[in-house]
Amino acid sequence: MAETTTVVRPAAAARPYARAAFEDAQATQALPVWSDLLQTAATITAESALYSLLGPWNPQLRGEQKADLVAGLCRDARGGADLPEVFVTFLRLLAENHRLHMLPSIAVLFERLRAEAESVVRAELISAIAVTDAQRKRVIKALKAKFQRSVVLDCKIDEALVAGAVIRVGDLVIDGSARGRLDKLAMALSQ
Amino acid sequence: MQLKPSEISDLIRQRLHSYQAVAEARTEGTIVSLADGIARIYGLDNVMQGEMIEFPAPREGDPVTYGLAMNLERDSVGSVILGDFEHLSEGDKALCTGRILEVPVGEALLGRVVNALGHPIDGKGPIGTDLTAPIEKIAPGVIERQSVSQPVQTGLKAIDAMVPIGRGQRELIIGDRQTGKTAVAIDAIINQKGTGIKCIYVAIGQKNSSIANVVRKLEEHGAMDHTIVVAASASESAAMLFIAPYSGCSMGEYFRDRGEDALIIYDDLSKQAVAYRQVSLLLRRPPGREAFPGDVFYLHSRLLERASRINADEVERLTNGAVKGQTGSLTALPVIETQAGDVSAFVPTNVISITDGQIYLETDLFNAGIRPAINPGLSVSRVGGAAQTKIIKKLGGGIRLALAQYRELAAFAQFASDLDETTRKQLERGQRVTELMKQKQYSPMSVAEMGVSLFAVERGYLDDIALNRIGAFEAGLLAHARTHYAELIAKINATGDLNDEIEAGLKKIAEDFKANYVG
Numbered sequence: 001m002a003e004t005t006t007v008v009r010p011a012a013a014a015r016p017y018a019r020a021a022f023e024d025a026q027a028t029q030a031l032p033v034w035s036d037l038l039q040t041a042a043t044i045t046a047e048s049a050l051y052s053l054l055g056p057w058n059p060q061l062r063g064e065q066k067a068d069l070v071a072g073l074c075r076d077a078r079g080g081a082d083l084p085e086v087f088v089t090f091l092r093l094l095a096e097n098h099r100l101h102m103l104p105s106i107a108v109l110f111e112r113l114r115a116e117a118e119s120v121v122r123a124e125l126i127s128a129i130a131v132t133d134a135q136r137k138r139v140i141k142a143l144k145a146k147f148q149r150s151v152v153l154d155c156k157i158d159e160a161l162v163a164g165a166v167i168r169v170g171d172l173v174i175d176g177s178a179r180g181r182l183d184k185l186a187m188a189l190s191q
Numbered sequence: 192m193q194l195k196p197s198e199i200s201d202l203i204r205q206r207l208h209s210y211q212a213v214a215e216a217r218t219e220g221t222i223v224s225l226a227d228g229i230a231r232i233y234g235l236d237n238v239m240q241g242e243m244i245e246f247p248a249p250r251e252g253d254p255v256t257y258g259l260a261m262n263l264e265r266d267s268v269g270s271v272i273l274g275d276f277e278h279l280s281e282g283d284k285a286l287c288t289g290r291i292l293e294v295p296v297g298e299a300l301l302g303r304v305v306n307a308l309g310h311p312i313d314g315k316g317p318i319g320t321d322l323t324a325p326i327e328k329i330a331p332g333v334i335e336r337q338s339v340s341q342p343v344q345t346g347l348k349a350i351d352a353m354v355p356i357g358r359g360q361r362e363l364i365i366g367d368r369q370t371g372k373t374a375v376a377i378d379a380i381i382n383q384k385g386t387g388i389k390c391i392y393v394a395i396g397q398k399n400s401s402i403a404n405v406v407r408k409l410e411e412h413g414a415m416d417h418t419i420v421v422a423a424s425a426s427e428s429a430a431m432l433f434i435a436p437y438s439g440c441s442m443g444e445y446f447r448d449r450g451e452d453a454l455i456i457y458d459d460l461s462k463q464a465v466a467y468r469q470v471s472l473l474l475r476r477p478p479g480r481e482a483f484p485g486d487v488f489y490l491h492s493r494l495l496e497r498a499s500r501i502n503a504d505e506v507e508r509l510t511n512g513a514v515k516g517q518t519g520s521l522t523a524l525p526v527i528e529t530q531a532g533d534v535s536a537f538v539p540t541n542v543i544s545i546t547d548g549q550i551y552l553e554t555d556l557f558n559a560g561i562r563p564a565i566n567p568g569l570s571v572s573r574v575g576g577a578a579q580t581k582i583i584k585k586l587g588g589g590i591r592l593a594l595a596q597y598r599e600l601a602a603f604a605q606f607a608s609d610l611d612e613t614t615r616k617q618l619e620r621g622q623r624v625t626e627l628m629k630q631k632q633y634s635p636m637s638v639a640e641m642g643v644s645l646f647a648v649e650r651g652y653l654d655d656i657a658l659n660r661i662g663a664f665e666a667g668l669l670a671h672a673r674t675h676y677a678e679l680i681a682k683i684n685a686t687g688d689l690n691d692e693i694e695a696g697l698k699k700i701a702e703d704f705k706a707n708y709v710g
Binding site for chain 2: 009010012164168170171172173174175176180184185186188189190
């Protein structure tokens with residue numbers, strides 16, 4: 001298939017951590033900051049060299065050492081700015097409970113909770129050729145009407161679609177591509 | 192099948208016309224794990240329980256592979272794959288179809304052998320029906336039903352006289368392996384020839400060779416014309432074995448809902464339960480007794496509850512007024528195989544409690560040459576009595592009693608050297624009845640023939656016939672009746688009544704034959 005998407009299936013154990021982080025961030029009105037921090041931490045943790053180092057399977061580092069390592073890298077990634085105290089504590093807690101390697105899952109779930117709370121849907125527009133701004137606006141408007149939420153649209157180009165576009169919102173895929181129609185036509189003729 | 196090029200282009204043109212290019216919205220998930228025919232899918236938030244899930248086809252142009260959503264969990268959907276799954280892999284797309292699994296139904300299926308999905312496997316080309324029905328349906332409620340009052344003749348003396356089956360009844364056939372369970376079922380199908388009762392034979396977990404044998408036998412006896420065979424052989428995946436009875440049931444319900452009568456045989460439900468256990472364990476549902484999941488009772492009860500007789504109003508409603516004043520029925524003969532005669536195992540007790548009676552077949556009787564090997568003491572029919580034809584009811588009433596008394600005395604009589612007259616008579620009557628209840632496979636009897644046989648034993652015409660000559664005497668008697676009293680036989684078959692005139696006729700047949708009988 002032409003469409004390629006990376007699906008992160010969040011680990012079930014990440015759920016309570018994501019919820020705790022979300023509730024705290026919501027209470028202190030620091031959702032964007034937390035979102036940003038978790039994204040950074042998730043990217044760092046997902047790095048394969050670090051992933052093997054940070055997991056509970058590595059006995060050479062103690063918990064707090066792992067937490068400090070992630071905190072340090074986060075700080076560097078953000079240009080040396082100090083991290084909020086509560087985020088460092090959060091990392092320590094994760095390390096203590098052997099859950100540091102679940103940061104990518106936590107970030108995904110956090111984003112989902114945030115989107116839910118702010119009633120935003122994330123949509124992906126995959127088209128054969130680059131879309132114009134006017135087209136983008138039209139898609140956003142249509143999706144807004146369909147979902148009754150504000151829409152964040154990511155655009156991608158996939159030449160294999162031949163023409164038209166595919167819109168993906170969560171599980172829902174709206175296929176208006178020539179590729180999809182050709183596939184359907186082939187199916188209709190062969191059966 | 193030969194097609195002309197012009198026909199092909201016509202066909203393509205037709206398809207192109209009916210094809211509509213619209214942007215399609217679909218719900219998509221991803222396979223995250225795949226093992227033993229079970230796919231775990233991430234996504235598909237809006238999937239329904241029991242919905243069909245579409246997986247990629249093995250090759251481009253092949254029909255797509257379908258699965259069945261069975262476990263809806265917080266993060267994922269557990270699905271069984273129907274058919275081959277070797278071509279699927281982690282990361283493949285899975286689509287919601289928004290449909291509950293459906294199978295083709297209709298008259299066009301008669302005479303065909305199909306798999307659990309209703310696809311033909313007999314090499315006779317596609318099935319000419321556009322009708323489909325979901326495999327899982329809710330059984331008719333109390334209001335839609337009517338009590339059982341018409342018989343299903345199996346053509347087996349022992350069953351029709353002692354454990355009569357009515358249209359819409361569920362009668363269990365239970366017994367160890369090699370006791371003739373399938374034989375009883377096949378005889379029942381063969382006997383429906385010309386009665387208008389459509390038959391569905393669902394083979395679950397049997398060898399392909401056994402299924403082929405059954406089909407051949409049905410063809411030989413001209414019974415395939417009114418029969419659908421649904422085959423889920425031992426080589427197919429557990430999911431197919433699990434859904435086969437439901438598919439067959441939907442095909443039977445088609446006839447029931449149109450005011451016709453149908454008979455369905457599930458051969459056998461123990462294998463279906465085992466297949467369901469496999470699927471459940473792979474889906475990580477907690478095991479219970481004998482490692483079966485908690486809902487194995489519901490598995491069978493919801494299936495057998497669909498066998499029913501529905502009243503004329505309901506038929507009229509279902510057919511939108513096209514069929515009036517006719518009741519419809521689906522009679523079920525589920526088969527259960529016991530292990531070493533253990534009827535108290537989990538699945539046998541469940542199915543015994545669900546059905547309206549059972550025909551209990553025994554290895555010892557089978558080996559003693561009593562075939563069908565029906566144990567008259569343990570076999571019962573809870574509703575069939577109301578549906579029995581009058582003649583069989585009146586003449587066969589004494590059979591059960593004679594056999595019960597005989598069983599009681601037989602054990603005791605082994606030790607007694609001299610017996611009083613009454614006891615000796617009861618013993619002899621019992622022996623003769625047992626002998627008379629024997630019947631060859633594939634030779635079902637009509638009501639009148641049964642009436643003649645039962646009349647002979649009931650009125651003592653067999654009392655002075657040697658035990659080993661009973662079979663021959665019966666054959667002679669029936670041949671005599673058929674040749675010299677064809678009119679009476681036809682009359683009994685038509686009405687099923689027993690009045691003075693018919694009784695006199697039966698008496699005449701027996702006396703006539705006996706007068707010339709030389710033994």
